[in-house]
Amino acid sequence: MSSKVKMMREEERMIWGGIAAAASLAVAGSLIKSRHPTAGAAAQASATIPAVLAAYGVYKLILGKIEKEKCSQVFLVVDESGNPVEGAYVTVNDGVQTVGSCYTDSNGRCTVAPLLKDKTYYVNVSKEGYVCEECPLELVACTTLPLKVVLKKAAAQITLLRLELSKP
Amino acid sequence: MQCPTSKIAINPDDTYTVKVTYENAGVSTSKQIQIVALIIYEESPLTVYYDTTSYLAGTMSMPFYPTSVGSQETITLLRGVNKLCHPYHPVTLECGMHIWVIPFDPSQGLGVFSYLEDGNGNIIAVNDAELANTLSQAGAYAADYCDAIIDWSEPQC
Numbered sequence: 196m197s198s199k200v201k202m203m204r205e206e207e208r209m210i211w212g213g214i215a216a217a218a219s220l221a222v223a224g225s226l227i228k229s230r231h232p233t234a235g236a237a238a239q240a241s242a243t244i245p246a247v248l249a250a251y252g253v254y255k256l257i258l259g260k261i262e263k264e265k266c267s268q269v270f271l272v273v274d275e276s277g278n279p280v281e282g283a284y285v286t287v288n289d290g291v292q293t294v295g296s297c298y299t300d301s302n303g304r305c306t307v308a309p310l311l312k313d314k315t316y317y318v319n320v321s322k323e324g325y326v327c328e329e330c331p332l333e334l335v336a337c338t339t340l341p342l343k344v345v346l347k348k349a350a351a352q353i354t355l356l357r358l359e360l361s362k363p
Numbered sequence: 364m365q366c367p368t369s370k371i372a373i374n375p376d377d378t379y380t381v382k383v384t385y386e387n388a389g390v391s392t393s394k395q396i397q398i399v400a401l402i403i404y405e406e407s408p409l410t411v412y413y414d415t416t417s418y419l420a421g422t423m424s425m426p427f428y429p430t431s432v433g434s435q436e437t438i439t440l441l442r443g444v445n446k447l448c449h450p451y452h453p454v455t456l457e458c459g460m461h462i463w464v465i466p467f468d469p470s471q472g473l474g475v476f477s478y479l480e481d482g483n484g485n486i487i488a489v490n491d492a493e494l495a496n497t498l499s500q501a502g503a504y505a506a507d508y509c510d511a512i513i514d515w516s517e518p519q520c
Contacts, residue, residue: 355462356402356504357365357383357384358509360460361371
């Protein structure tokens with residue numbers, strides 16, 4: 196085998212090795228498809244893996260943009276008797292700002308997405324006539340089962356003092 | 364709650380007036396509320412029937428903004444009317460009155476229920492299914508009752 200052929204085979208191995216590495220990284224969501232094939236690109240390809248990948252126009256690795264896995268969080272809001280509470284407003288805060296919200300349906304359920312998996316959030320639930328004594332709830336996203344929140348009937352905010360009944 | 368010390372008798376076609384005094388202990392003056400007064404009999408709301416629909420005997424206020432927090436106010440409810448009669452025999456019931464203060468926010472479907480009124484704008488009856496639904500949805504800012512303050516005379520039709 197000539198030294199020239201041997202060099203080309205080593206270069207091929209590097210190319211395919213690079214593509215395999217790129218494919219495995221793509222699973223983590225860190226690659227963005229990029230097609231920049233040019234007629235002379237292959238000829239200009241050097242032996243460095245990133246340059247080879249770019250030249251073949253297969254994938255372009257965007258370094259520093261690796262994102263955490265995202266997930267959806269389901270909430271279940273019930274009253275003290277365990278009955279679903281419809282129309283409760285659920286907000287999710289990351290400690291700085293509200294990142295998601297939803298209104299519960301007739302089954303007391305709603306979903307907030309996307310959240311970052313394993314990140315800690317704070318949950319508030321509100322509905323007219325109810326109070327959430329356990330709020331804000333700490334949530335490590337996302338739980339396998341719906342996150343259950345119990346609302347209690349609010350104490351009367353108006354006091355009835357007197358009833359008068361008469362006929363004109 | 365301070366209740367009437369003497370009973371009143373309600374006969375067919377009588378109108379009656381209900382006044383409720385309340386103190387606002389924390390409801391925002393920007394939120395509308397309404398007061399519902401239903402006649403109860405043996406601890407159950409008195410149900411009446413028009414055509415095939417069941418209704419509750421009672422009256423209510425128009426939606427209004429509560430007075431400022433800590434203040435008191437007396438509200439006169441829409442005038443109620445008794446148009447009942449019993450198809451088989453005269454009946455006299457000893458009745459009380461149940462009062463709810465509930466939020467009114469049509470944009471969220473809170474406190475919305477229908478009722479029957481006569482030609483003079485008096486309340487004949489309240490839709491029981493809709494009222495039950497809005498009470499379960501909206502909750503109540505306040506609820507109380509006065510027992511055995513009405514002699515409800517329901518003659519034979």
